[in-house]
Amino acid sequence: MWRYTFKRLIQGLVTVWFIASATFAAMHLVPGDPLASDKAVSPEIRANLEKRYGLNEPVWRQYTIYMGNLARGDFGISFTQKNRLVNDIIREHFPVSATLGLLAVIFAALGGILWGALTALYRNQLPDFIIMFLVILGISVPSFVVAALGQLGLVSLNNLAGVNLLPVGGWGTIAHMLVPSMVLGLSTMAYLTRLMRSSMLEIVNSDFVRTAKAKGLPPPRIFTQHQLRNAVLPVITVLGPAIAAITTGGFVVELVFAIPGLGRYFVEAVQQLDYTVIMGTTVFYGAFLVFMVIAVDIVYGFVDPRVRLE
C-alpha cells in the first residue's frame, strides 16, 4: 500500500508539473498585453513595468525562473493587486473556498446517499417520483440561476418574517455558510442521488442480498451492512471529481453571495491577464485536485476489500 501511495504521489507531482507548464504556455499564447491600461504610458515607464514583473526576459527564461520559484513555493506578486503576494492571496482566500466546498461536498454526499436510498426503497411510488423530478431539476438548472434564486428567496423570507432570519450575503458565521454551501452542492447532490439510486437497485437484485434475506438476517442489518455499504462505492469513486467540480464551480456562488473565496481571483485573473495569479491559482487548484483524487482512491481501497492497491 505504501508503494502504491508513493507511486501515485510521484505521478501526481508529474501531473502538477505538466499542468503548470501547459498553463504557462497557454497564458503566453493568448494575445493581449498584461500590462495594458487605457492610459498610454511612456516607454520608460513601460520598460520599468516589464522589468518589475520579469516580462523583459525571453519567454523560455521566464519559464525557468518561474519553475524555479515554484519549486521553492514562491508564486510571485500579483500584476493587478500591486504589493500583494500570490501566496498571501491563496493563503487568505483558499480556506474560505475550501470551507464552502467541503460543506457543499458533505451536503451533496449525505443528501445524495439519503435521497438515493429513499428512492430505491420506495421505487415507483410517490416519494420516488417526487425526488426524481427534483433531481432532474437539480441537474439541469445552472448554478448561477440556483444561486440568484436562492438569494432572492432569502430576501423574500427575511421580508416576510420581518426579522433577519438568514444573512443574504457575506461570510463569517454558520448562518452565512448555510445557504451558499447548499446551493453549491445542489447539482452534485442531484447527480449523486441518481447514482445511488441505480446502484441500490442493482444491489437489491444481487445474489448476496437475496441470500441474506433468505437466511433471515434482521432487515436493518441487511439494509445498512449489505445494501448501503455496497451501493455507496460508486458514490465514493465519483467523489474525487465531484470535489474538483465543486471547488472550481464555487466562483458563481462566491460572486452572488459576496464570499471572499479564491474562485473570484481564479476567474478574474484570466480576464486581467494577471500572469502570476493565473499560474498560482491554477497550479494550486491543480495540485489540490490531483491529490484529492489520489486520497479518494486510497480511501476506496479501504472501503472496498475487493480492490487491492498495487
Place this chain on the structure above:
Amino acid sequence: MHQTPTPRPHRDDAEDNFIRSAGAQLLLFAAVAVIGVALLMFVLAGLVGSNAESVSAVDVERNMITISLADEPPQLDSGMGADSISGMVLGHVMEGLITRDAQANLSPGVAERWEINATDATFYLRKNARWSEGEPVTAHDFVFAWRKAADPAQASEYAFLMYYLRHGEAVAAGQLPMESLGVTALDDHTLYVELSRPTAFFDKLVAFQTFYPIREDFYHRTQGRYGADAEDLLYNGRFKITRWIHGASLMMRKNEYYWNADDVRLDAINVGYITRDGHSRFNFFKDNKIAYAMLQSEQLTSAMENRFHIRRYQDGALFFLEFNHRDDRPTRSWHLRRAMQLVTDSVELVNKVVKLPGYLPGRSLFPVYLRGVNRPFREEFPAPDPELDLELALSHIEQAKIELGVDELPPLTLLIGDSPLAKNQAEYFQSVYQQLGLTIKIDAQIFKQRLDKMKRADFDVVMAGWGPDYDDALTFGDLFASWNLNNHGRWQNAEYDSMVAIAQNSIEPDERMAAFATMQRLIYEEAVILPHYERGTSYVTHPQLKGMVRRAVGADPDLRYAYIERETE
C-alpha cells in the same frame, strides 16, 4: 440468475416490514447526518469565520453606514492608483492641498490658501493638518509624494500628471534626477510649485489623488508594502481604515486627527460586501444591508414597485465609435466616415438598444457636465445638430469608392468589448450600416486584448470610451491631438493641434473655451469619431442616508459629508 418477477399488485408483509425498518434506518441516518454537519459547521465557523457583527444599512446607534464596493481596491498607494475603486477609498481617507465641497466647488484642503499664476503656484498649508498618528502634515510630504509619482522606477500610470510641473516629463523619462522636479518645500508649511507651462486648471488638478501627500519616513518603514494593508498606510483624511479583510470588507472610521473633525458627521463607513454582481448588491439593498445600490435596467421595475427613491447622475464617461485614420485603412476616407455619420442616430441607440436609465445620446466629444466660462460648456457652445440623411450618405459612399479607388467597399472590422451590451450595439450597427451597403465584421475581445489591438492599430472602427482624469475640458480635448498616444486612430489635423496648444497654454477662460468650441466643431466636421452616449447611472439610497455626493471626476460616491437623518417619529 433468474429475475425477480414483475411487481405484484400488493406486497407481502415481510417486504413491508423491510421497507418500514429500512425507512427508519434512513431517518436515523439523516438525523445523525444533520447533527454531524451542524457540529462540523460550528467547528469550521470557529476556524475560518470572522466575528461578523450584524450589519444594517444605517446604524443610528453606532452612527455608521454600510455600503458595498464592486471590487477590492487593487492597492492604495495614491501615486500609483489608476482605478475608481481605489480613488473612492483614497478620497475618504486622504486629503490633498485642495478638495471639493458638497456643492462640487473647490475648497481648501490641507492648504488653507494658495496663489496660482502662469509660471508658478504657492500653497500655504494649515498648521493643524495632521496624520492619523498625530504628526503634522508638512510640505515635505507633498514633495516626496509628487517626486515618487514622477519616478520612472515606480512606473505609475498617472506620472503624466506630473508633466505639468517643471521638468516633470524629463524626470518621468529618467533624464533628470527626482530632485529636479519643479516642487519644493520652502518651509514646513509652504509648498512652492514651478509649472512647465501656464495651466488654467492647476487648482483642479491638485485635487486629484496623484497629488495627495505621503510621509517619507513611514513609506520607507513599510519596506515595499506601502498601501498593501490597513496598517501599511497613514491617513490624513476625514476617515481612516481600521480593518481591511481583502476581498471581503473594509472598515473606515472617523479620523480624530483630521483638522476639521467636527465637520465629519459619520463615525464609520463600513464596506461590508465586495462583489461585482449588481444583482447581489441590489438584493443586499433590499435586505436593508447596504445604504445604496446601483440600478441596472432589469432592476428598475423592482425598485419602482418597492417605491425606492431612484436618483441619477452622469458618471463622466463618454462612449464613441473611433475610426482608424491610418493610410492603409478604408476609414481614412472622409466621405466614408461622413456617410456613416449621416446614418448614426445616437438617440435611437440610447432609447432602443442601450435602454439603460440615465444615458444621454452622444452629441459631442465634450460631455454635458464640463464647465465653460461661467455656465456649462455645452450651454455656452452647443454641439452641432445631428444630421440624418440616407440619400446624402449614399452619395458620399459613391464618392468614397472613387476616393479609395475600389468598386466595392471592403468589409470593416468593428472591434468591441465582450459585454452583452457591446454585442447588442455592434449588431445594431451592423444593420444600420448595411443600409449603406457596408459589411461590418464584429471582433469581440476582452478588455486587455481590445486595448492591445487598439494600440497595434488592428481595427477599422472600435467602440471605445474615455473617462475624465481631471475636471477640465482638456482631458477630453487633447485626446485627438496628433501627439497623444491615446489617439489610437492617429487622426492628425494641424488646426486641431493648434487649438489644443491654446487650451493647454492659455489661462484666459474665454480663449480656452473658444478653442474647445473649435475642437468640437472640427470633430464633427471631420467625423473623427461618432459620439454614442454619455454614461449615466441610476441608483437607490436608504431614505435616512443624506449628504451623499456623486461626481463625474474625483472620488465617487463621496460620503465625506454624509450623515444619518434620525427618523422623526
